Amino acid sequence: MELTIFQVDAFTDRVFAGNPAAVIPLSEWLPDNVLQSLALENNLSETAFFVPTPTDPNHDFHLRWFTPAIEVDLCGHATLASAAVLYRELGWSGDEIRFKALAGDLVVRKKGALFELDFPARAPKADEPPEGFVEALGTPPREFYKAKKFMAVLENEAAVLAVDPDMDFIAGMQGDGLIVTAPGRSDGSESIDCVSRYFAPHAGIPEDPVTGSAHCTIIPYWAEKLGKMDINAKQISARGGDLYCTLAGDRVLIAGQAVLYMKGAVHVGDGWSEQG
Known part of the structure; x- marks a missing residue:
């Protein structure tokens, strides 16, 4: 199986700054152990995966994030990176993107060069x-x-x-x-x-x-x-x-820029290995 992977530097206007996130679009969910293994292999603070939800009237995509060790309930920079990939690489043209996530409903809006995250406030x-x-x-x-x-x-x-x-x-x-x-x-x-x-x-x-x-x-x-x-x-x-x-x-709007660093392919399976 070959998957497209993007690496995006988030909350910055230049490469080699901000926070790098991997983004892997999926057509359907892979097993959780595969998602975790991909995140571990990427060895970035977060790898984001999203799947379209065409039958869900309230969401456009289901979004999940994995560190090299665990799945997390909320991640800003990998959400921003996912939105940047959807708008700039995958042809999304809507005014906003509605994500279903562990932390609840999340929305991202494109505002010029910025991507604005609509996240829950977690007052201390x-x-x-x-x-x-x-x-x-x-x-x-x-x-x-x-x-x-x-x-x-x-x-x-x-x-x-x-x-x-x-x-x-x-x-x-x-x-x-x-x-x-x-x-x-x-x-x-x-x-x-x-x-x-x-x-x-x-x-x-x-x-x-x-x-x-x-x-x-x-x-x-x-x-x-x-x-x-x-x-x-x-x-x-x-x-x-x-x-x-x-x-x-009760919401925090968090806006920032994003820059594409890399686009490539991930091979889930045997890759170049040979038998015999």
Whole structure:
């Protein structure tokens, strides 16, 4: 069996930046163990698979995401990458794409060069960090919050950049990884409301380059703190990425660009192997 594969750099306007995602369109679902094996072989933070749903009046595609280790319920950059492939490579021409996913109904709209994700808000609640967290993080957080993902708020961008956490400790926390965030900056060349990094070693991702799902929690926090609904966010991993976000009630709109890096074919089966 031969499958078409795309690799897209998401939340960036250039290759070798943002977060790379693999996208594999399917006509029907393959067994879950095959999907997981494909994601492991790709060895990217996420591989997205989607199947058309022509008999479903509420959705255009069923979308799923796999890390090298597990299936996840929500992924921003691989959703953006999937939409970019549908619009730019597969001829989708509708005003929006309606996805059915584990996290519920998701919509992506094309707005010029940007793809806007309509995702659920996952507002955090103040909490106490677990015992040993400060030592594992290497610095005491200004505030600590819990949602589906944990979130530590630090003083400034320099503190976020300096974080080198104990990955074994982070992997053992009872949540979907750790967000580290701080106020942004305005230096004349760009205005950034907040910065962040995200660590998910439990999912086989020590540090994710740019994480749309993390901003489902980051944006409600900073919208309240800053008293504004429109938030320009930057994830300051080594690759880096830009997210243009809006808190809209119980939804977070997350927009970004995407660039095609690679298109190819995946051979599921024997490939070049020979018998005899």
